[in-house]
Each structure stands twice: as C-alpha cells, then as structure tokens.
Amino acid sequence: MDPRSEVLLRQAERFTGPVLLAGLPADGLLGTLPQASGWGWNAADHAVLAGRFGQRCHFGTEPPPTEVAAAVLYLPKAKDLAAYLLDALAAKLPGRMLYLVGEKRGGIEGSARLLQTYGTPRKLDSARHCQLWQVEVEHAPAAPSLPPLAQRFGVAAPGGELQVVSLPGVFSHGRLDRGTALLLDHLDNLPAGHILDFGCGAGVIGALIKRRYPSNRVSLLDVDAFAIAAATLTLQANGLEGELICADGIDGAPALLDGIVSNPPFHSGVHTHYEATENLLLKSAEHLEIRGEIRLVANSFLRYPPLLESAFGHCETLAQRDGFRIYRARKG
Structure with missing residues (x-):
C-alpha cells in the first residue's frame, strides 16, 4: 500500500464516514474504508481503482458533485495544481474537515501552509516519511474554474x-x-x-x-x-x-x-x-x-x-x- 495511505490508516477513525479521497493512488485503501470514494485525474490509476471499486471512483478535472463529510488531498507535485485542488475541495466543505497528506520530500510541510487560507491547520501525524495535516474549513472559497x-x-x-x-x-x-x-x-x-x-x-x-x-x-x-x-x-x-x-x-x-x-x-x-x-x-x-x-x-x-x-x-x-x-x- 502507498505510504501516504498507510498514514491515513493510522488515523482511520477519522475517515469512517463518506470521505472523498482526491488523487488517490492505485492501492487498496478504498477496500478498508467502505464509505469512502475516490477522485482522480490519472487515467492509469483510475483504471485500476474503477476495476476494483466501480462507481466509488470518479475521474476528471473537477470533484464529483456528491456531498461528503470530509475530503483528503494526496499532495501532487505541482504547487499550482495543489492550490487549485484544495480550493475545489474546500468549496465543498464549509464547516467540515479538509486533510492534506504527502511525502516529506514532496514538500508536504511547506504546502501545508496553503491550508491557512481556510482556517487554522494542524499536523496530525508524521510517519512513513509522510505527514498528515488537517484544517476545519472556516473560510470556504468559491468553486474555482480552470x-x-x-x-x-x-x-x-x-x-x-x-x-x-x-x-x-x-x-x-x-x-x-x-x-x-x-x-x-x-x-x-x-x-x-x-x-x-x-x-x-x-x-x-x-x-x-x-x-x-x-x-x-x-x-x-x-x-x-x-x-x-x-x-x-x-x-x-x-x-x-x-x-x-x-x-x-x-x-x-x-x-x-x-x-x-x-x-x-x-x-x-x-x-x-x-x-x-x-x-x-x-x-x-x-x-x-x-x-x-x-x-x-x-x-x-x-x-x-x-x-x-x-x-x-x-x-x-x-x-x-x-x-x-x-x-x-x-x-x-
């Protein structure tokens, strides 16, 4: 399993409800979180996930319209893409939780500062050379347009x-x-x-x-x-x-x-x-x-x-x- 997903499993009690996993890699995490759904933009990962989890997986440049209780973003390499994705997710989550998970060498600590736009972020975990951050969305942005x-x-x-x-x-x-x-x-x-x-x-x-x-x-x-x-x-x-x-x-x-x-x-x-x-x-x-x-x-x-x-x-x-x-x- 991807080390970022392993970090999420260390905090699994936070993700038992209808949570959206954005940028989810092609691993088995959805199999352990039965109410979760995935959203991705990589066709290779999506093909694997859709083959295993069917309609729980969504594909495209915009998040699915379904309501969720929380969302997790797997930090992408490009910071400008991360900013767009965080805005797209935060727009769906006023008063709810937004999480950011990523590898240390991928810049997770610096990228976590992007969460300050929506509220007061805090680091929940650090393991597997990764970090998990959380913010309650107090200031939800308008849904961004590409x-x-x-x-x-x-x-x-x-x-x-x-x-x-x-x-x-x-x-x-x-x-x-x-x-x-x-x-x-x-x-x-x-x-x-x-x-x-x-x-x-x-x-x-x-x-x-x-x-x-x-x-x-x-x-x-x-x-x-x-x-x-x-x-x-x-x-x-x-x-x-x-x-x-x-x-x-x-x-x-x-x-x-x-x-x-x-x-x-x-x-x-x-x-x-x-x-x-x-x-x-x-x-x-x-x-x-x-x-x-x-x-x-x-x-x-x-x-x-x-x-x-x-x-x-x-x-x-x-x-x-x-x-x-x-x-x-x-x-x-």
Missing part, C-alpha cells in the same frame, strides 16, 4: 504563431521546454495519414502538426485529465481539430497509425518512472502501419535507442542539441 488559471504563450510556427494554453499541473506549465522546442524544429516529412501525439501535455506538438499538415488526422493522448483539458483549449485557441484520448499509455492508442511523435514523459510525482516510455518504444510498432514511423525527443543520457532497435530493427538520430536527441525508427 480556464482563468490557464497560462498562454506563443510558439513560432509556419502559418503564424501558435497559441498554447497550459493548465496547472501540466508538463512545462506556461513555457516551451527545450526538448519540445528541438522536436518542433524537426517535423519535416512526416507521413501522410493518422499521426499520434503521445504524452501530449498542453498539445503543442499535436497542434503544430495539424497546422503544418492540415490533411492529416491527428490524435493527442495523455494519461492526465488536466493535460487533455489543456490540449483541448490549445486546439480551440488555434481553430484546429484533433481527437483527444485520455488513456494509460500506448495500449490506449488507436491502431493503424501512420506516425507517432512524442516528447515522452519519464517523471511522475517526486519519483522517476520510465515504464510508460519503455512500453511506448517496445509496442509502438504494433500500432503503426507498414512504413509508419515513430519520432521522439529524449534526454541524451536515456538509453532509448536499444529499445527502438529491439522493436524496429534500427534507430537513427536525426539531431541533437542542448542535451537532447531526436530519434526516428520506421516499421518494415
């Missing part, structure tokens, strides 16, 4: 500047990261047909591909509901069309693709994970048409070429700059 929290920036592109709309918690919030900037400079001669932007984030790669190749069908996939919401806003801001998919990795992608383009993720929370990208590299050929290709950017130190060579029989480096490389492989 669009006003968006950050917008422009990216030079053929046909005019592309407007990117980023939301709290989305990768490289409010700016163009160096890896994506390098990839955007190397999108020449993409195949015609159906292109997937894998790990789309705010949608800058998929939107630029649709701008450059308007006759192509473009799909944008991400595991995070906030990324899909941002990518939707980015497409709308530029008058572009695309298929949005919130799914757990390449297994949720369409079949018979002509191309996959990606700045794939390898971080999750305060931990480093490579599984989603390794799965992409090993299985991408299964989703590609003959002569389809995968093109991606990655930090130079990541050993992705052997995985591409294993799946495709070859891998070529198209460019390198600022500690990043562009790799390409084509299917038979």
